Structure formats: structure tokens, C-alpha cells
Amino acid sequence: MASSKSSMEAHLELYEIILSAAKPMALRAAVLLNIPDIIAIHGSQNPLSVDQIASHISSSTNKPAHTDYLFRIMRLLASISVFTEETTIDYGGTPQFKYGLTSISKLLVKNDAQQSCAPTVLAINLKCIVDGYQYLHDSVIEGCHAFTKANGMGIFEYNSHNPEANRIFNEGMATNTGPLMAHVVKIYDGFKSLKSVVDVAGGVGSALSVIVAEYPHIHGINFDLPHVIRTASPIHGVEHVEGNMFEQIPPANAVFMKWILHDWDNEQCLKILKNCYEAIPEDGKVLIVDAVIDEEEGMKRQAGLLFDMCMMAACTGGKERTWKEFEDLFYKAGFNSYRVIKLPFLQSLIEISK
Ligand SMILES: C[S@@+](CC[C@H](N)C(=O)[O-])C[C@H]1O[C@@H](n2cnc3c(N)ncnc32)[C@H](O)[C@@H]1O
Known part of the structure; x- marks a missing residue:
């Protein structure tokens, strides 16, 4: 039993490594979509839902943002502590997710260009x-x-x-x-x-x-x-x-x-x-x-x-x-x-x- 557990753990750890390139790419997407700034400006008091973040993206791009894709990016980044994630269940029993800034994503807010690491994310992932x-x-x-x-x-x-x-x-x-x-x-x-x-x-x-x-x-x-x-x-x-x-x-x-x-x-x-x-x-x-x-x-x-x-x-x-x-x-x-x-x-x- 013990050896099969460790083999499963090894398997999961291997997949974690194999797929790790997804992390900087999701981070890059979040920076390109200005999500840290959107949350800093509009969600400083209360975390924002995916729909709220999507509507801010839509108003800057003039295109309706696709919330299903956005949710998947946010969910991954929350899982690695880039954003906080709060879950509530609505009246229909469906989970609702809200996202806020963590000490990591605060470093990506662009209110002071000299301080933000957002351009570094884009440069290192050119x-x-x-x-x-x-x-x-x-x-x-x-x-x-x-x-x-x-x-x-x-x-x-x-x-x-x-x-x-x-x-x-x-x-x-x-x-x-x-x-x-x-x-x-x-x-x-x-x-x-x-x-x-x-x-x-x-x-x-x-x-x-x-x-x-x-x-x-x-x-x-x-x-x-x-x-x-x-x-x-x-x-x-x-x-x-x-x-x-x-x-x-x-x-x-x-x-x-x-x-x-x-x-x-x-x-x-x-x-x-x-x-x-x-x-x-x-x-x-x-x-x-x-x-x-x-x-x-x-x-x-x-x-x-x-x-x-x-x-x-x-x-x-x-x-x-x-x-x-x-x-x-x-x-x-x-x-x-x-x-x-x-x-x-x-x-x-x-x-x-x-
Ligand atoms: C990694 S960047 C560092 C830039 C800056 N020192 C900083 O920390 O923000 C490397 C810099 O070296 C410069 N560079 C590369 N080859 C050079 C050369 N032969 N003579 C002078 N600068 C050079 C590049 O243009 C680039 O600006």
C-alpha cells in the first residue's frame, strides 16, 4: 500500500513538473488582461466575481470576455497563491467564486510603474x-x-x-x-x-x-x-x-x-x-x-x-x-x-x- 501511495505521489509530482510551464503562461495572461489592476481598483474592499472581472476586461477591450476561460485562469492562479479565492453557494446550489489580491499579485499592480513586477512577467516570458x-x-x-x-x-x-x-x-x-x-x-x-x-x-x-x-x-x-x-x-x-x-x-x-x-x-x-x-x-x-x-x-x-x-x-x-x-x-x-x-x-x- 505504502509503495503504491508513493508511486502515485511520484506520478502527481511528475505531472506537476511536466505542466509547470502553465503557471507563468497563466500569470502572463492575467497581466495582459490587467487583472491585478482591475482587482486593485474595483475590488479593494470586496473580492470580485469572475463576471465582475470579465465586465471590466470587456469594457477595456470592447469585446465580451469569455468567463469560462477566465475562471480557469483565475482558479489555477488562486491555487498557487497569486489570488485569494472565496467560494459561496448561490440559491441554486451553484458555487460562486470571488477573487482578491495576495501579497504576490500586489507586486503586479501597475499604479507605480517603477515598482510593479508586471512588465518583468512579460519580459521574462517573451x-x-x-x-x-x-x-x-x-x-x-x-x-x-x-x-x-x-x-x-x-x-x-x-x-x-x-x-x-x-x-x-x-x-x-x-x-x-x-x-x-x-x-x-x-x-x-x-x-x-x-x-x-x-x-x-x-x-x-x-x-x-x-x-x-x-x-x-x-x-x-x-x-x-x-x-x-x-x-x-x-x-x-x-x-x-x-x-x-x-x-x-x-x-x-x-x-x-x-x-x-x-x-x-x-x-x-x-x-x-x-x-x-x-x-x-x-x-x-x-x-x-x-x-x-x-x-x-x-x-x-x-x-x-x-x-x-x-x-x-x-x-x-x-x-x-x-x-x-x-x-x-x-x-x-x-x-x-x-x-x-x-x-x-x-x-x-x-x-x-x-
Ligand atoms: C539584463 S539587461 C539589464 C539592464 C539593467 N542593468 C537593469 O538591471 O535593468 C542587460 C542590458 O545589457 C545591455 N547590453 C548588452 N550588450 C551590451 C554591450 N555590448 N554593451 C553595452 N550594453 C550591453 C542590454 O542592452 C541590456 O540593456
């Missing part, structure tokens, strides 16, 4: 990235990059040819930066003494905008590829500069890099770090914000491992690294010391010095 996952096994057999196999080129080149993917990707990177950066500028004491900071591969400049807002004496240089800089809005105190970090990085007192080293293989990271070394003075710093695969941190480790698969699907050689792997890179690039500032986020802050 079709070109999801297509990359189809080729993970080819990476093992051929050593190829899954994204390139799926799309014929690397992601940054792909974005330069696809304005819509470029927009969704850049928006996804820019948001979710708010809470993390608000924390970084509060706890990192090194900004006070800096006159200039270059954000290498800074996207549209959202991280720098938080740094210069807190430390207006800092001259910010937001450095990224031309197709990204072209879409960046002006930010007071920030100069947008186009360029290629593998060639040269504009000089500054400090380099900041968020979500960059994990995009690249070790050789490429060494090139970037050596260019960072050249860009800063003797007492300069490089500040890195990246996830670290830490054996001692259970939930963060699991999220890091999932992100690592995303890097395999989305990047040309990118990976999440352990402390040891980061340390090896820093020393090989010529830096002498580093210190770690743990953050209450997936990423940690690492300060490296010459």
Missing part, C-alpha cells in the same frame, strides 16, 4: 525567450546557445531588430528596479563620496535615476547599446551614452552593473570586468547587483537555479554563479578585494576594489 527553452538539450549536445538556436541570433541583436521585443524587454528590466534600488541607496554608504557613477548596460537608466535622486551631487552616466539608449527618456542628472562595454567603458569614480554579469560566460565577464578596471581610478569601486547561488539560502537558491535556466534559454553563455565563481572572476580581472552586502531580494550587492 516568445523569443520561451522558444529558447526548446533547445536546452541541444546546448548539452552541441554546446550551442539555446536562444541563438531558436532565433538565429543573440538576444541583444534580436532586440535591436524587433522594436516590440526591445520595448517589452527594456520595460521589464526597468521595473522591479525601484524597490531594490531604493534599498541599495539606503544601505550602501559608498555613494556619498562619489562624484560620478557609470551604469554599465544600464538599460533605460532606471537604476541610475534612483541613485541620482538620492545623491544629486553624483553625475550619472547611463551606458548601453544604441538601440536601447535611443528609447531612453531624459533623466535629470543622467547622461545617456551609447557604446559597447566589450570595447570601452566611460570613465567614472565607480561602475554600477545590475543584472549584467549573469548574461555572459566567464570569458566575456572577464573582458567586461577588465574594462571596468580601466574605467575607474585607483580608489574606484565596481558595484555589482546579481543573484548568487548560495547553498545556504533555500528559497533564494531555488529562484537562482530557475533564473539560471532562464539564462541558458535567453543568453549567449549567461549563467547564475556561486560566490566562488564570482570571486574567481574578480581576482582574475585584477581586483584585490570584495565585500558582499546581502539584500532582501534575489540579488546581492557586491562591491569590488582594485
